[in-house]
Structures are given as C-alpha cells and as structure tokens.
Amino acid sequence: MINKEEFRKKIIITAGQIFSHYGFKKTTMDEIASALKMGKSSIYYYFESKEEIFEAVVLYEANLLRNELTTTIKSVESPVEKIRNYVFVRMKSFEKLSNYYNAIFDKNLDHFEFIENIRAKYDREELAILRLLLYHGARKKVFNVTNSEYTALAVQTTLKGLEVPLFWKKKELHLEDRLNAILDVLFNGILKK
Amino acid sequence: MINKEEFRKKIIITAGQIFSHYGFKKTTMDEIASALKMGKSSIYYYFESKEEIFEAVVLYEANLLRNELTTTIKSVESPVEKIRNYVFVRMKSFEKLSNYYNAIFDKNLDHFEFIENIRAKYDREELAILRLLLYHGARKKVFNVTNSEYTALAVQTTLKGLEVPLFWKKKELHLEDRLNAILDVLFNGILKK
DNA sequence: GAATTTTCGACCAAAAAATTCGAATATTTT
C-alpha cells in the first residue's frame, strides 16, 4: 500500500517520539517495533541499525524545525515581531530537542559528532536568517543596525545562553523570563536614551 | 554531617526525580548513584534493592500529594473553590505520577500490588475528604446535598475518569477541558432549573 | 588507636537488548 520510502518516514516519526522522551540509549528496538505494530526484525529491513534510525530522526527533526522557523518569520510583518517570534519558537524547540541528547553522553562519541555536524550547519543557516531579519528591520528604519552581519553574531551568541545543558536544573532557569529579558535588552538596550 | 535517615531521604528524592521521568524499569542504579555523586554500591548500604527504593519513593510521593491537597483545600474559603482546587491539583499530580507506572507493566506484578495497596489507602482517605467538602458546602447552604457520603462516592468515581492509563493518547484527551466540563456538571447539573 | 560506620571499585551472574538468519508470507512481474 505504501512504498518503502514512506514506511521509512513512518518509522522515523514513531521512533522520534520515543527517542524524544527517553533519549537514544533508553529507547529499545522492541519499543519502536511494537509502537509500529511490527516485528523487531522487520525494522532491519528498512534501517541498518538503531544508530541509523537515530540519525535519520535527528535529520528529520532538524528539517521540521527549519520549516517551522521559516513559517514563523513569514507569519508577521513587523521586524520586531519577526525576531520575537523566531526566538520564542527556537527556544521551545531546543527545549524539546534536549531530550534527544540525554543518555548519549556516556560513551557514544559518534552520535555526538553527528549531532554536532547537523548543529553546525543549522548555526550557519541561522546566522543568515538573523542577518536578514536585522537588515530587514534596518531597511524599514525600525532598527538602528549598521552592520547586520556583526549584530547577527551578537544575537546568536546571546541565544545560545538559552540552550539548556543537561546538568542545569530546568525549573530554576525560568527560560521564558530570561528570554523576555534578553529581548528587552536587544530592542531597547541598557543605555539611557 | 547528616544522619542515615536524612541520607535515605536524599536518595528517595533524587531517585524519585529519575523514576518520575523514566519509570522503574528504565531507571538504573548507576544513574541514581551518579546523580547522588556516590558509588553504586554505597546505595546498598541504605537500601536493600532497587525495588525498596522505588517503594520508598512511591510512599514519599503519596505523602507529598496528601499534604499538598490538604493545603490546597485550606487555602480557600468557598466550598465551590475548595472542590475546584482540590480536583485540579489532584489531576496534575496524577498526570505526573503516571510516569512511575510506566514500564512496570511487563512483569513486575509485585510493584503493581504494592502501588495498588497505597492507592487503595489513598482512595479511602480521599473519600473522607470529599465527604467533608460536600458536607461543609451543604452546611453553608451552597450545595444541595443530603447524603454527603453517597455523593462523595459519585464525585470520586467521576474523578477516576481523569486518571490517564498508559495506552491513552494524552494529547487527544484535553484533560483540563474534561475536568472543567465535569465541574460544570457537578455544580450545575444538566437539568433545567 | 581500636571499633564502628560509610564508601568504593572490581567482579559476577542474570537479564536485556541489538542484530542476524532462514524460512514463511505477501506482492509484483512475466
């Protein structure tokens, strides 16, 4: 009924849900299989290994995030709102993604490198987006930004402070408050006008 | 610096956090130990087994919930608000607790029985609380309840519908909506006045 | 400084998990 490629996608989505809660290590092939209502060995017809599934999932999610962020930006006009929305969606997504990293940290340096690569690519794209948003705002005379490339770098670096490492106590962070504070500084600065 | 009993409590709290995310099965002694920054074998000085820790955790959490609920009730005056708040806190707590049950269901009938016992005790207590809340409201002439024991039974049974079994898709349940709907019925009934 | 309490690393057996394999079943092609 559905072809191989579609089925791979189905596996990716299902496995992704489990990975996102339990992390790589704690997710078993049995669980993935039974969530898909199929025999464990059948999965090996579509993927070589658990790792291959995981990599496909990370790739897939990265694309989803990319699309979601693009849509978000397009959905509003004002330069301020564009940045504000972008930054909020980004934070929520990263919070969710942090579960994937969980339980990888012991040994599996391999995955770590794989994720790092995807991440690096994403960072480059994000920088371009931020630059565009800033440039756009400057053109509309809303932002006072002369070198959008330079300022984009500052914004991106700031946002990295919101990516929660595992050993932080999430509850004590109040990420939303922090993000709002950051946006205040970003838009208004701290100098008296 | 701190005595044995206090350390047991520390273990219970730490283990509880991990259990509540990963469930009994997926939580390892190594994880508990390293979260406590101590050797795995040291834990066995305080507890006989992983199961014993788990039981202590469940017991501890049950007490926390009991206290939280009591405080909640006391924090407001109006009989309607008392019930409304009680019922909301209860729902939130049960949602959280459902993670504990996770990954137990395969074999470990033992735990299941243990939890059932605690649960049964809690149910009895809850019934008494509900009866009191209803009686209190009737005394204040806010509720039209003649037999508070009987009505308490109805309320408790209704609330059981909110305890999410594992095989339900949480996202499709909209528990808060359901709870609000239930409260509407509880307070206003469905008959034309 | 002896006795007691607490921690720890190395070790083990059992359980769990990933992966393989060959046979069975379904689907497509000829």
Add this chain to the structure above:
DNA sequence: AAAATATTCGAATTTTTTGGTCGAAAATTC
C-alpha cells in the same frame, strides 16, 4: 500461474547492560 521480488517474522546468537555482592579502604566515632 509460476517465477521473481519484496516484506515480515520468530527463533537463535552475540553483545551490552545492570542489579547486586564482597572485601578492602576511608572516614568517623569512641
């Protein structure tokens, strides 16, 4: 409808993980 191909599956195998033990070291108390 037979041959070829694609897909599923259960059982078997290998690898890894994990709960728990033990005796020896620290640390603490007496």
